[in-house]
Amino acid sequence: MDENSNIELLMGNEAMACGLIEAGCQVVAAYPGTPSTEILQAVADRHGEAREALHVEWSVNEKIAFEVALAASYTGKRSAAIMKQVGLNVAADPFMRSAYLGIKGGMLTIVADDPGPHSSQNEQDTRLFCLQGRVPVFDPASPAEAKELIPLALELGEKYEMLTVLRPATRICHSRQSIERMETTSLARRADFRRDPSRWAATPAFLPRLHRELNTKLEAFATEDAIQPRKIGGDGRYPRSAIVASGIVYSHLVDLLEELDLSGSIDLFQVVVPYPLNPAWIEQLKRDYNRVMVAEETYPVIEMQLYHPGAFGKHSGDIVKEGELTPDVLHIALSHFLSLPATAPAPEENRGQRPSLCPGCGHRSAFYSIKKVFPKGIFPSDIGCYTLGINLKAVDTVHCMGACISQGAGFYQSYVQDHEDDFPTVVVTIGDSTFFHSGITALINAVIQRARIIVVILDNAITAMTGGQPVPHTGITATGAETKAISIEPLVKASGVEFLECCDPYDNQRFEELLRAADAHIRSPQGSVAVLIARHGCMMQPGIRQQQPNHTISITDACIACRRCVDAFECPALSMDTENGIAIVDQDRCIGCGTCIPVCPIAAIKGE
């Protein structure tokens, strides 16, 4: 047998999924979010590899995912909750209390950070969140290490009955590496919840004791052998100097030192658990080194805990505080720290071609009509592919999951104070998955506060931005099994909405009529929230394109180069041929949906 038969090329997210299954996790829950999404996807795809029953779910949001996994841990089984960094904000309420109450079976929360950010609304650092929450956090330096740390985090969590967090960054999640697969564990645990109201339902009377126990456990946890910083000693070229690094930044440093022919020249510490740090190690650094470079993403979490007088890092102002700590940025910092020859300045950020809604995306048609009918409207939107409606100037605000409906209501309340009859039309756009995640409560609030706004639910029947996870109204679970489908319309009606219409935004005329009718409704004496569902399947999903007409699109010489199809409609298959002064179709990218045809003011776009 080939000695490497257990080696697989795995994306970091797949590696972590394998780690959860191998460690015997039996309940795994998540809400999709880049860069974490493929973890649960891979657990679902590989759930047949588990030796015991394994429940895998796409929860409606991160708070729910966390709470489902938490209760599973109370029964003694191993569980995991998975989310992106801002997802932890949604799950913050149960997360913070869980630190005090603890767990039974190992429960790992995997929170994927996004330094850069590449695909997020901020660069928050989960390690700092854990410091605030008093939860031990593991910071892997490679996809393979992310997988290796999972059983350790679960075992230590069980030993101390503490929640633990694994914090991979984007460059761990979305890197591939050849990785060894291990035996899948069979723990043979039966659900066994032991009542203890002084803990699981702790009232304030019990919390000082639980808080004291938490602090005692943290002190012991910090001294565990398996999590101590790992040292590679230097050859004395840089006496009384050291470098401390954690996460993927440690790996960048290893390669950088190698490329500069400096491997083994300076004491180098890898911090695997940035919180809690062992006080003895902090003292050792103060005693043995005058200067310590601290390289970490994204906030100076280790550096602030070290409180070292010779620290060289983000807190001290020596390393740039914002953005990803790429090998190029690190090179500049290292050159300063070691007084190496000056390096070229880091290349200016250039993200190249901006992303766009896909050709044929129903959202594009919806945004185009919204902007056309309400040129002076206010357009709060939300998190998803449809954030790209910004390119069509039909998205004015994007904040966090579900914020658009409440923000829309806030805009209305502020404007109506000044102009009771002449407030601007507020048109909110929210995706179907985001609506279930946190839009429903905001809709109820908007109705009871009589916010006269139009809410357009962009329903493509999938969580599209993250690669196509099922949504509650399609009746499919993470593993593809059938379940109850929860329709959007009755939910909207039960929220007290009296104007509800649904249409395919490809039918511009009908959709624009409905927008005008909705505007009339919100301005009528009994008007309140009006909801329109703009329903068209996602172009990335199999079968959707085959179900719709396929035109061969061409543009005639009659084109007057008004750029409306290129700028206002912004289809990536259309561009300007500046030499000939006409718009042209890129036939490689055009899918023949024909939605651009009505956009042309002189009917120069033809579809056959």
Place this chain on the structure above:
Amino acid sequence: MKQQIIVSGIGGQGVLFLTRVIAQIAVNRNLPVLTSETHGMAQRGGSVLSCIKVGDFASPLIRQGQGDLGLFLWDANLDVHRGLLKPDGAGVINSRTEGTDICLDATSMARELGNAVLTNLILLGAAVNNQVIFCDKQECEEAIRQLAPARFVEQNIAAFHLGLEA
């Protein structure tokens, strides 16, 4: 053996598939390999970049001026990503215009095969043909057969061969 490779393109061009094929070749040869990829919003038609580091490396990212080979599926990305290559690093570029690098109109060739997305494997073929990548013809074919969906295997192999002969 150490080689640092970038694959640059826009979302939808098959950058990720080409990345996986190259990484799989390394795995098949028992070489350590690390990649980094672009997922999320940028995949909707924006610029995407993969780094592939074959051999003994720790980090999946490539520093400016360290890349040995760049496969550019979208030549407008040259301004953004060319600087990642060494001054003498090789570029294989999908372009209708000639340049100092290895340039070929792979999109037109792919269209003749029936699908513009085959550009990715045409560039891989051209890289093998010009001996600027660590692997050979047989290794590429093996990895393509491992990773391509069954009904596309022959078309993908044909695209790779077209690049080999270009």
